[in-house]
Amino acid sequence: MNKTLDNILPMETIDERDLHAYVDGFLDDQRARQFEDYLKRHPELRAQVEDYLQQNRLLREAFEPQGNDPVPLRLLSVLNRPVKNIWPNVGKIAAVFVLCVVSAGGGWWGAHQNAVMMSEEDGMVGQFLQQVALNSKKPFEAMSVQKLEINADNQADPLNWLTQKVALEMQAPNLAAEGYSIQWRRLVTRESQEFVELTYANVAGDTIKLYMKTRWQKEAPTLEFVQKVDQSIAYWQDGPLVYALSGSFDRDRATKLADLIRTSMGRGPAAEPMPSEDLQIRPPQTLQSVQQPQMNPSLVPDSSVDQLNSQNINATGGS
């Protein structure tokens, strides 16, 4: 049809590179027009090109809708994690952990300063913390972790699992009053020990974790507090559960958070006053009965649950 084009694009120069580049839109306009003219004289090749174009179209139709699916919050949360290690210098922590008992000073905890030291009673909390430590020590692949993702009807919420365990309605404690919002929650299983891990973060990127495990305790709860530098664990038993809170906080903060958690879980009086600022601290004593947890910097949450409407992002192209 066009001798000039035939001269520019003789048959022998056509090879598969032109074919695929045309199908994928990588030929410049002039070359594409030349190739199309060539196709007019080669119906078999044209049929092949049309099939390949159809393949591309169908594949895009099949896969593109997935770019509009809601993005789970846990994926976005990965990007919001503080870059700094939650547990720096963890190797040193185990050797010098000191247990302090938060006692007098108001708030719910202040009223129960004579409660029995539960870790010395039966070591359950110690075992629990060991579990936490063991879980954080091992690489994720070696752990028996049940990843749960909350679906539309919320059936997979680890707190539902907890609710079933203790036959009480369990919800994630609302720590908004202390500036924290929930980021991830997961049910972790190791050997026969199962517990729920909730991760909270504030706008500054500070993260705290709350662990909850079933354990019936009739006695009044006592808050126990372990601190090394700026890394702390506060833990207590309350009714059917053992709670452990980890993060970077001092005793006052731990007490406030624990009070808030207790109130939020419906375990404390609604009008519970917050602990006063002049909280009196019992002199610290060395923790002997509790095996010291060995925290690992790799302790990061691996699962979360909430769904978030995705941003509509044009996921095609990108080259």
Added chain:
Amino acid sequence: MKLSQQEQQEVNWMIAREIPALRRYAQILLRGNGSKDDLVQDTLERAIRKSHTWRREGSIRSWLYRIQYTVFLNAFWKRVNLKEVSSEEMEKPSAVVDSQETGLECQRMLKALENLKSHHSEVLLLVAVEGFSYDQAAKIMDVPVGTVRSRLSRAREDLRAEMKQTTLHNDDSQTATGGGES
């Protein structure tokens, strides 16, 4: 060299924009054999750790895809193969296709795609669906560009043959059905 907090936030923002594409690519890689979000989460965690290595050369998407492909090859695939995947976790690509008329063609295409060798279909999808150039696909998969071209060619050829086969099969079925009615 570590990024400053502001640089890190900026990179994180860019990465966040790519999550939907990463989820789609995870679906492509896994072919229904695991949770795409687990793979994406592993990818994001690695990307954050390695974010200082992104030199702002080329698109961040191709950088992320390369990470995801590496994660997939190195660890995830082994884990997925070893563990039992619950029915909830199974995310078959065909599930994305609705029952519209065009969806039926897509279903045929996806069915045919399942019969391709994985490294053939992966190249095809990187180019056809994600729109990467051959050079970018080569970087993502860490193979020479010539390999990308040959895999692409083979994938299209095989897919075409598969589609023709299913067309013939469907035609035969319809003929048999139609013959009974007439």
